Each structure stands twice: as structure tokens, then as C-alpha cells.
Amino acid sequence: MIEDWTLSNPSPRTFMSTFLSEEFGSRSSSGFLAGKENEGPAVETEKVDKVTKEIEGEASNDFLSESNWSGAHKSNSHGGLAERISASGFNVPKLNTARIGQEKMPSSSSDVRSPYLTIPPGLSPTSLLESPVFLSNSMADSKDATNAIMFKHSMPDSFMASDHALPVDDEQDGDRDLKGEPSSVAVGAPAKDGYNWRKYGQKQVKGSEYPRSYYKCTHPNCQVKKKVERSLEGHITEIIYKGTHNHPMPPPNRRSGVLLSHPFNDPEIDGSGQTGSQMNSDNKTMWTTRNMGNEEQDWQGDGLETTTSAHVTAECCDPSATTQQTPDIARLSSDAIDVSSTMSNEEDEDDRATHGSVSLGCDGEGDETESKRIISFSCFCRSYYKCTHPGCNVRKHVERAAHDLKSVITTYEGKHNHDVPAARNSNHPGSIPSGTISNTAAPHQPHGLLARVESTQGGLVRLEGHAPFSTFGLPGTQQLRPATSFSFAMSQPGFTNLAMTVSGPLAPMNVSVLPSVHSYLGHHMPVEGLMIPKGELKEEPMPESESRLPVPNGGPIYHQMMMNGVPLRPQL
DNA sequence: AGCCTTTGACCAGCG
DNA sequence: TCGCTGGTCAAAGGC
Ligand SMILES: [Zn+2]
Numbered sequence: 001m002i003e004d005w006t007l008s009n010p011s012p013r014t015f016m017s018t019f020l021s022e023e024f025g026s027r028s029s030s031g032f033l034a035g036k037e038n039e040g041p042a043v044e045t046e047k048v049d050k051v052t053k054e055i056e057g058e059a060s061n062d063f064l065s066e067s068n069w070s071g072a073h074k075s076n077s078h079g080g081l082a083e084r085i086s087a088s089g090f091n092v093p094k095l096n097t098a099r100i101g102q103e104k105m106p107s108s109s110s111d112v113r114s115p116y117l118t119i120p121p122g123l124s125p126t127s128l129l130e131s132p133v134f135l136s137n138s139m140a141d142s143k144d145a146t147n148a149i150m151f152k153h154s155m156p157d158s159f160m161a162s163d164h165a166l167p168v169d170d171e172q173d174g175d176r177d178l179k180g181e182p183s184s185v186a187v188g189a190p191a192k193d194g195y196n197w198r199k200y201g202q203k204q205v206k207g208s209e210y211p212r213s214y215y216k217c218t219h220p221n222c223q224v225k226k227k228v229e230r231s232l233e234g235h236i237t238e239i240i241y242k243g244t245h246n247h248p249m250p251p252p253n254r255r256s257g258v259l260l261s262h263p264f265n266d267p268e269i270d271g272s273g274q275t276g277s278q279m280n281s282d283n284k285t286m287w288t289t290r291n292m293g294n295e296e297q298d299w300q301g302d303g304l305e306t307t308t309s310a311h312v313t314a315e316c317c318d319p320s321a322t323t324q325q326t327p328d329i330a331r332l333s334s335d336a337i338d339v340s341s342t343m344s345n346e347e348d349e350d351d352r353a354t355h356g357s358v359s360l361g362c363d364g365e366g367d368e369t370e371s372k373r374i375i376s377f378s379c380f381c382r383s384y385y386k387c388t389h390p391g392c393n394v395r396k397h398v399e400r401a402a403h404d405l406k407s408v409i410t411t412y413e414g415k416h417n418h419d420v421p422a423a424r425n426s427n428h429p430g431s432i433p434s435g436t437i438s439n440t441a442a443p444h445q446p447h448g449l450l451a452r453v454e455s456t457q458g459g460l461v462r463l464e465g466h467a468p469f470s471t472f473g474l475p476g477t478q479q480l481r482p483a484t485s486f487s488f489a490m491s492q493p494g495f496t497n498l499a500m501t502v503s504g505p506l507a508p509m510n511v512s513v514l515p516s517v518h519s520y521l522g523h524h525m526p527v528e529g530l531m532i533p534k535g536e537l538k539e540e541p542m543p544e545s546e547s548r549l550p551v552p553n554g555g556p557i558y559h560q561m562m563m564n565g566v567p568l569r570p571q572l
Numbered sequence: 573a574g575c576c577t578t579t580g581a582c583c584a585g586c587g
Numbered sequence: 588t589c590g591c592t593g594g595t596c597a598a599a600g601g602c
């Protein structure tokens with residue numbers, strides 16, 4: 001949907017890379033959690049079977065720390081995690097991610113599910129494309145596991161790579177990523193979350209479909225551990241972090257395979273880096289799951305690097321409840337918290353402060369039903385746009401990706417009931433079919449859209465009126481990037497396909513998308529075959545089965561992430 | 573040589 | 588005490 005609001009200058013790279021770039025590991029708190037009530041569009045992901053986050057011990061984690069979460073309140077989600085946490089005394093949060101794609105979501109669930117698909121700010125496109133899993137709000141409520149929808153895609157790293165990308169860590173994953181063999185990657189490869197991990201054990205846990213791998217941080221004197229469950233396909237179904245790193249994220253040295261720039265690179269993003277997890281002063285161990293990446297694939301190409309996205313859904317439970325909860329329950333609980341991004345340790349304080357908004361779905365009561373909620377995390381202001389076409393109620397909002405200032409997440413709500421207006425920009429004459437989102441580098445103006453940008457934070461840009469995204473460039477942001485545009489198509493049930501277009505020096509990519517909707521509907525069939533030649537936009541046919549996506553509020557929502565240096569800030 | 577993964581064995585907690 | 592389960596150890600092997 002180029003529609004009126006085609007955005008300009010989305011740099012392809014940023015697009016994907018940034019999305020996920022804010023890793024949990026290194027950066028904390030950008031996570032987003034979608035709550036039942038989350039008004040904002042919820043992102044749905046597929047592929048992540050489940051993610052569990054357990055935090056045991058004190059709540060002193062950065063992850064939960066005010067700085068990290070503070071942003072959340074302001075952001076999109078109401079009843080942010082922070083609030084809930086504070087309210088419930090979130091000392092020992094336990095988060096579980098719902099499984100994605102394995103089970104159908106109860107359509108009948110009484111919970112109010114957001115029809116929207118939300119992409120966590122912290123998530124980079126990569127995650128989405130690569131095999132990231134998106135959790136849908138809908139998921140949040142269902143107790144059955146598997147609320148989450150997975151979004152699986154495979155793309156060249158370049159696709160996801162970000163401009164500012166730090167050294168790519170391809171050492172471990174990179175190679176295989178380059179080769180484009182996700183499956184191989186998945187198995188046994190520790191996720192790159194910016195930290196170095198050594199696998200010290202693997203065991204098939206009862207009640208778990210997949211073997212659980214045990215990792216320890218290789219840093220001397222660091223006791224952080226994590227447990228990762230991966231599907232055969234290499235998708236991470238569950239990640240549990242224990243402890244907090246007592247050291248900064250290691251430099252991205254190839255050997256370590258750490259990718260600083262993109263914590264998400266690895267499916268197993270370490271939350272540790274995340275400000276979120278911290279060592280408890282009392283030495284209590286704390287398990288924290290930061291992100292779920294689905295795919296462990298890292299993509300590289302053209303010197304671009306991408307990482308898999310990680311999507312985290314967590315279930316927050318009362319600390320006490322947490323410990324008491326049975327494993328099964330934890331897993332099954334569909335309410336999840338999505339922690340999409342975390343700031344890298346290296347990040348400046350500002351970022352942290354601004355990022356993170358987290359809403360916990362759980363009330364901390366320990367009650368399954370109560371505790372589960374998906375939280376949407378949004379730390380930045382949003383710009384809201386409305387289609388100016390008479391009678392058309394389609395809206396969209398754009399917000400910066402928490403992990404990367406350069407990245408923008410655009411969410412579409414509703415479907416245009418009219419043809420695409422003549423492109424104002426000659427650059428893309430009719431090149432973009434309706435139903436697709438174009439993020440081409442060519443400067444587009446949001447035709448017919450009224451843009452309103454507000455920032456809740458000092459120093460943020462506040463704008464109103466028609467304005468192309470390009471106008472929002474942040475200082476220091478790389479708006480002028482290699483002319484790459486990214487096109488991504490996501491088919492939504494009942495909606496036109498969502499497409500992202502990437503143009504530029506990117507290699508053709510094959511994207512398979514499993515909208516969370518699928519899982520929502522009980523369809524887990526991935527949509528594949530999205531080949532996006534460089535700069536070529538394709539629209540993927542929407543599976544018929546998906547056409548039934550319940551859209552309570554009316555229109556479907558398209559979520560688009562763009563990596564274009566838009567300095568948007570979170571807005572409520 | 574160093575680091576990591578694999579994998580069977582061992583240990584601890586719990587009912 | 589026994590059995591089950593989850594977590595960890597450590598030897599072996601690979602890169
Ligand atoms: Zn560590």
C-alpha cells in the first residue's frame with residue numbers, strides 16, 4: 001500500500017537491521033509487551049514457539065528498572081508493564097512466551113484481542129523476516145500456549161543489515177547464515193546476543209517438545225546462564241536467562257561471534273545485556289528471557305548483516321507465583337510479555353530512558369488467566385496518519401523502533417476502500433501495488449495523510465501537519481543511505497498483503513511470512529515464496545484461509561517497519 | 573592450542 | 588528409599 005502515505009527514504013538496511021537491533025541483550029528495555037488491553041496494534045509473530053522469561057530474585061533488574069520501563073508508560077501501551085510491575089510488586093517476574101504456531105488460538109476467547117498486528121519496536125525487520133516470531137496480542141490471552149503467531153521469513157542478511165551496523169558477527173552464525181541455511185543454524189548454535197555463551201549441556205526436558213540447551217556466559221566470573229529450547233527447525237521456542245551479566249557486552253570480535261550492533265542477530269538474544277537483567281544483590285538467581293528469536297539465522301549479504309529477530313513474550317507473574325508455577329503452566333500460558341528490545345549496555349543513558357516501555361500482561365497474581373498478557377512495548381512517540389481519502393478510515397501510525405533511531409515502525413490499520421491515488425512521486429510510478437507498503441528510498445510523501453508527530457520527551461520533535469517522513473530525520477541519523485529500499489510483504493487475513501519493499505543493493509530475498517494471524521486462526525502455514533529482487537516489490541497472495549482474521553475494530557492492520565531515519569518519538 | 577559442542581553420567585530436589 | 592526430573596559435569600571430538 002503505497003497509498004497516500006507512502007513514506008520516503010526508508011533505507012532498506014536499516015529497515016531490517018534496526019528493527020531488531022535493539023537487542024535485548026545489549027539494550028534493555030525496549031521491549032514491548034502487549035497486554036490484553038493493549039490498544040495499540042499488536043504485532044503478531046510466528047515461529048517462536050514460546051518464550052519463557054523467568055526472573056527470579058530481586059526486581060532490581062535493569063530490565064525492569066524504571067529507566068528502562070519508564071518510557072513504556074508514555075508509549076503506546078496502556079497499563080504498561082512497568083505499571084503493572086509496580087502495582088504487583090514485580091520482584092520476581094516470570095515471563096513465558098506462548099508458543100507460536102503450534103496451537104490454534106482460541107478464536108472464541110473472550111479476551112479482547114487486538115486485531116492489530118504489532119511489531120515490537122525492538123524488533124527489527126530482520127526478526128520479522130528472518131524468522132522472527134511475532135506475538136500477537138491475541139495471543140496474550142489465550143492460555144493455551146501458542147497464541148503467538150510466528151512470522152517466519154528468510155532473507156539475506158543484507159536485507160536486514162543496518163547501516164550503522166557494527167561489525168557483523170558472522171563467525172558462528174554468520175557463515176551459515178550467509179549460506180541461507182537456517183535450519184542448520186538453529187541447531188545448537190547459541191544465539192548471538194552480544195555475549196559469548198558456552199553450551200554445557202543439553203537435555204530433553206519432559207513436557208518439552210524440543211531439547212533444551214544449557215548455556216553459560218563465557219565471561220570470567222560471570223554466572224549468567226540461559227536455557228534455550230529450539231525446534232528442529234532451529235526456532236527458539238523458549239529462552240530462559242538466569243542471572244545478570246556483571247560485565248559489559250564483549251566487543252564484537254569475530255571469535256566471539258558477538259554482534260554488538262544487533263543483538264537480535266542471534267535468535268538467542270541475550271537479555272543480559274539487556275539492562276534488564278541484573279544480578280541480584282542477594283545473589284538470587286534470576287532467569288530472564290529476553291528475546292525470542294525465532295530464527296537463529298543471521299543473514300549476511302552484500303556486506304550487510306542481519307540478524308534474526310527475537311521476539312520475546314513473557315509471562316509476568318507474581319514473583320511468588322512464579323516460583324510456584326509449574327513449568328507446564330508457564331509455558332502454556334499464552335499471556336506473554338513481549339520484550340522486544342533492550343538497549344545495549346553501551347547505549348547511553350538517554351536511550352535507555354527513552355526506550356522502554358513495557359507493559360506486563362500479568363497482574364502478578366500468579367493466576368494464569370490473570371497473569372498473562374501481552375505487552376506492547378513502545379518507547380517512542382508515534383505519528384498518526386489518517387488516509388485523507390473521503391470515506392476511507394485507514395489509519396497508520398509510525399513510531400521509531402526502540403532499538404534504532406533510524407528505524408521506524410509503521411502500523412496500518414484498516415484497509416483502503418479506494419484505489420491508490422496517483423503516486424505523487426514519480427519515482428515509483430505504479431510500481432507498488434496496493435496492499436503493499438512501500439518503503440522505498442525515493443522520497444515519498446504521505447499523500448493524503450495527516451501526520452502528527454509528538455514527542456513526549458524533551459528534545460523530541462513535535463510536528464503536525466502533512467509531512468513526509470523524510471522530514472523527520474534525526475540529526476545524526478543516517479538518512480542518506482545507500483539507496484536501498486526494502487519491501488516486505490505480509491499477508492494478513494482478510495487484508496491485503498503487507499509488503500515491504502526494499503530497493504537497493506540488496507540481493508533478492510526470499511521471504512516467508514507466517515503472520516501471527518495464522519496461528520491466531522489456527523493456520524500455521526507459512527507464506528512463502530516471496531522473492532523480492534532488489535528493489536522489486538512483490539505482493540504476496542494472501543492465503544485464503546487467512547482471510548478470516550477477526551478484526552474487531554474494523555480494518556486490518558498492517559504493520560510496517562521502516563528503517564529510515566525517522567526521528568519519531570513515542571506518543572500516546 | 574583454544575574454544576566450543578556433543579553427550580552420557582552424575583547430582584540434587586521432590587513426591 | 589526409590590524413581591523421576593531438571594540441571595550440571597566432564598570427556599571426547601570438532602572447528
Ligand atoms: Zn556474562
